[in-house]
Amino acid sequence: MTLLAVDNIAIQFGGVKAVDDLSFAVEKGQIFSIIGPNGAGKTTLFNMISGIYRPSRGRVTLEGTDVTGLPPHLLARRGLSRTFQNLQIFYRMTALENVMVGCHLQERRSVLAHLLALPSVKRQNAESRDRAHALLTRVGLSADAEKDAGNLSYGALKRLEIARALASDPKLLLLDEPAAGCNHVETEEIDALIQTIAQDGVTVALVEHDMKLVMKISHRILVLDYGRKLAEGSAQEVRQNPDVIRAYLGSQASVGAAHAGT
């Protein structure tokens, strides 16, 4: 069953067609990866799907409903969640509070009750705290729960964003380069984490430069180049696609990585 459908989507900045007439569909339960050289339009695509940019053309459909141009907070209510390539952390809050913010949609939101600190709010806070603790444990950050997010390492912040994105119990999770800047061990951990997320029934759309990771865990791969679709298919198919090989030869990205998956 199709969870996310993107039809003929396009956007341009000035004269640059960052994404041009792109269509694809993501099936429920899949790990769907999007790869392509720097500047191919991967992040821009995520920004359009998550409502941060409005596409100049085309349509985004989530669970059969047209959601094109909906603002991010309404898309979140429909089960969309994401992380950011350039971290977007709440630096003045603790790691735990960052994840508690992710619980926002699960929380009752009566401002009056909050001002009066009614018993229901105390219960609510305790629930969100437990939930956030569990998620931090899941991404391996339980020891850092009470630390200010500003004091965490880059690798830890990458995982913190995943924990926060999971807190809303999403149906579709967009991960923009979750392993970028992470060392070998951290990348392995993120690899395993993404797989368990998918096993729990969350559909994952993944942008990642680490080809080994992508080739290993993706059900389906979309290759972008200059905002257009170069190829789409299984890891095997993409790897053998002559256009892909040529594009990666032409760019500074390592052919070996794209080709052999090493």
Add this chain to the structure above:
Amino acid sequence: MAQRLLNHRAFGLLVIALIIAVAPLFFPSTFYYRMGTAIFIAALAAVGLNVLMGLAGQVSLGHAGFYGIGAYAVAVGPATFDIAPWAAIFIGIALAAAVAYLVGRPILKLRGHYLAVATLGFGILVSMVLTNEGTWTGGPDGMGVKRLVLFGYVLKDRAAWYWASAAVLLVGAVVAVNLIESPTGRALRALHDSEVAAAVNGIDVARYKLVAFVISACYASLAGSLAALSDAFITPASAGFLKSIELVTMVVLGGMGSVIGSIIGAAFLESLPQLLARMQEIEHVLLGLIIMLVMIFMRDGLFPTLARRFRRAAP
């Protein structure tokens, strides 16, 4: 143990309550009751403005406008419409909330300097109306305010106002602390750091900015009402541009985001001129200099900086 206590916002408020309760034992004259009242009322407005500035990260250079709405509600309401002063307080709050809602919707779309200038304009607008609407407000000369009567008791002497304004401040501070430690408080702090991440996590950024703006306007209005009632007199100047700047200074000086900081900032800024009064000509120069030095050497504000030093000193 000391650390954990210090981290606890409720504990800080308890200490402040104790200081307020004990301070009168050392007052050489009733003048100090009056100064205390002025501090508590300013602190109340600062605690409210901190919700907007310290939590949500949105600036307002026009909060004296809401202060003025509250002040003139208790002045004009009883004088012209024969409304009981206590009821006029609530009418003022409702009016300030409604105005904040209407004004906030368009201007909170602005950011940074643009928002600052727009709120500045709002403050000036209110001040102009109060000055020029002479038939109701008495114009630039101001007007007398009827005394507040609570349960048949006329709130008049300085000590009574000291205790009453202290009680309102403490309730206001507790409510602000409640807010910080609630889902709404987390949403406000989140959008302060990253609007895009807040939105992606389901937070309706525009709505929450408006919530913060309305809440802070209610605090300012209540403070304005109390100021007018305790002084029994009000002028448009007391709700003018300078008042807005004072409130912003209190919040920043005390420490953005900290309820206790806002109270300390207000106490500092209200009492410093009194302490410097003997210096005559150089009073204002010194005041400005001290504010500058605090900001240079305690960038995070008085309370957060001092609390950190104390924490480091304590084992």
